[in-house]
Amino acid sequence: MGCVRYFIAFFDDLATSYGLRLICPDRPGIGLSDDVKSDDQEVLKWPDVISELCDILDIPKFFIMAHSAGAPYALACAMRIPHKLQGTIYLVCPWVSTTVANNFKWLRFVPTPVMKFTNSAGISIQQIMHGRQPYSTKPSSHRTSGALAAQMSSFEKKQQLGLAILKASFAENLSGANNDLIMCFERRRTFGFSYTDVDHPVHVFHGTKDDRIPVSAVKWMEDNMPDCRLTLVEGGKHSLFLRAEVVDTIFKSIAAQLHVKDKCRLCMIPTKCWLMEEVENERKERELQIQRKVEASFAKLSRSQSIQTVDQNNNNNNAINNQRSSADRVPQTSDKLLSIYTYF
Template sequence: MSRRMSETASVKSFDSIPTMADVEATLGCVDMNQRYELFSGRLVSFAEVGHPCGHPVFCFLGLGCMRYYSIILEDLAFKHSLRIYCIDRPGVGMSQPAEPESWTPLRMAEIVEEMANGFNIQKFSVMGHSCGAIYAMACALRLKTRIVGTVWLMSPWVHLTLAKRMKWIKHVPTTLLKSQSTAGLLYKSLSVAAKEPPSRSDPNILNYDREKLIKAMLQDNMAESLEGANNDLMVCLELYHSFGFSYKDVTLPVHVFWGTKDAVISREAVDWMEQRLPQCTLSVIEGGTHGLLWRADVVSQIFKGIASSWKLAEFERSLSQRWSIKQLGLNKHQSKNYRDSTYSTGLQQAIQTSNIYDTQQTLYQSQHDTQQTLYQSQQIFEDPDRF
C-alpha cells in the first residue's frame, strides 16, 4: 500500500528573526521531509507547508529545485488557507532517480494523481515556476477534471524554439550536456535569479535577515540535487523526446506572470502563450527577474486567486445542492431545462466575466440574483396568470 513516511515535528512560523539553528530545525522537521511509496515501489520525497486544513495546491519548482524552497511560501499559504504540496522530482532530494531517457512531464502527472488518491484529495490547484511550468501544464492536461480554477505560472519555460535566448544549447553534444560539470554550470546559471540580493524595488517574500539565512541553507542542500537538475535539463531541452504534449492542448484557464528583466524566458515566449492558448492571461511585472517565486506581491496575487477559485467552487456546489427538484417544485425534465437556462448560463457567465479578485461582490450579487429568480419561478407555478 502506498503511504507517507516521515518523522518528528511540523513546520513552524517565526515571529522573530530566526537563527541558523532555527532554520536547520525547520528544514529538518516532519512536514518538510516526507516520503511517499508509489505502487511501483519507488520513493518520492515531498514537503507540505501552509494551513494544515487548507485547500490543496501542488507547486512545481524550477530546474533541480528541491522541496525546501516551499518554506518561503509558508506564511502566505497559511494566510490564504492553502496547503502547499511540493514534490521532489526523480534524483532531487530523497526522491529515487529515474533514467532521463524514460522520464517525461506526463509521468509527473501520474505521480500527482497517485499521491492525491492516496491522500484522498479529490480536487486541487496547481502552480509552477520556470521549468516547473512544464509539469504544471502536464497535470492541467491529464488531470483537468480535478483541478480547481486557473493554472498559475511564473516565468514559465516553453519549447526551446520559442525561448530564443538559449537556442544555442541545441548545438551542444548530448554527451557534453550530460556531464556533471556542464549540467552544474547550466544549473547555476538558470537558478541564479532565485539567489539575487533583494532590493527595495523588488519586494521579496522573506525579510532580509531571514532570507539570508534560509538561502544559505537552501544552497547547501540544493548542491546535492545535481542528478535531478540534469534530468530536468534534459526535459527542458527535449534532447531525448518532446514534452509529450503541447501547451496549446491545455483548455483550462492559465495565468502567466513574467518579469521584464527575465534573463531566461523572452517576451516572445510568453506572448506566444497568451496568443495560442485557449484561455491565457499574461501579467507583466516591471523590473521582475526570473525569480518571481521569491516576490511576495506575485505570490500573494496567485494565492489570492487560488483562494477565490475555491470560494467560487464551494458556492457553486452549495447552490447546486440547494436547487433540488423538491425546492423548485418541477419535474425532472423541467428542472434540468430550468437549471440549464438560468444557473448554467447566468451564474457561469457572471463568474467568467467577473474579476477574480472581486470574488466577494460576485458571490453576494449571484446569491441575490439566484434568490430573486427562485422566488419568481415559484410565483409562476403558483399563479401563472400573473405573468
C-alpha cells in the same frame, strides 16, 4: 531545477493565512526522490505520479503552481488529469520550447554528456560561491554568532535563508536536474504535447527583466493558447516566484476560486467579504481577456480578408491585362498570315 520542498519555508505562513495547504513534491532524481533513467523520464508520466500522490493523501482536486522548468509538467497535468484540477494553473516565469522562445538554440548542438557535466559543475561552483564566508567576517563568527544574527537586517536574514535553501536543494541529488535540462531542450524527445493543446485556464506571471525566458515567449503563450492570461511584473527577474506580492496574488486568487458564500463566515456579517470582491475582480478580468482575444481574432480575420481581397483584385487585373494583351496580339498574327497568304 532544484528540489521544491524546501521552498515551502517561504510560503507556508502565507498559505495558512488563506486557508491553503501546500504540497511540494520533488520530481524523480531531485531531492530525496528516487532516480529515474533519463530515457524513461517523460513529461506526460508526471501526472500519474501526482494523481497517485493525491489519492494517497485523499485529495480529490487541487490547484497547481509551477516555476520555470516545472511549467511543462504542470501543463501535462492539464492534458492527462484535467478532472482533478480545481481551477486555474499558475505559472511563474514558465519555460517555453526553444523553437518558440528563440533562445538557447545553440545548446541543441552541444553533446548531452558535455551539457550534463557543465550543469553539474556550474551548480557546484555556485554552491562554493554561495557557501563561502564573507571577507569582512571572521570565520569563527560566521553562522554561529548570536550577536551577528541580532545585528543582521531582515533582508540579510532572508538572503541567507534563500542561499541556504538553494544549497540544500542541489546538495542531495543532481541527476534529476540534469534530466530536466535535457528535457527543456527536448534533446531526446519532445514534451509529448504542444502548449497550444492546453485549453485549461492558465495564468502566467513573468518579469520584464527575466534573463532566461524572453518576454516574447510568454506573449506567444498568451496569443496562442486557448485560455492564457499574462501578468508582466516590471523589473521582475527569473526568481520572481520568491517575490511576496506575486505569491500573495496567486494565493488570493486560489482562495477566491475556492470561496463558497454560504460557508464563508465573513459573508454572514454586514461588512462585505473581501474574497467576494476578489471573485468579482477575477470574473471581470476573465471577461476582458475573452473580449480582447475575440477582438484580436476579428482583427486578424479582417486583415486576412483584406489581403485576400487585394490579391483577388490583383489577379483580376492581371487576367484582364492578359486578355487585352492576347487580343492585341491576335490581329498582328492574322495580318502576318494574311500577308504571307497574299504573297504566295
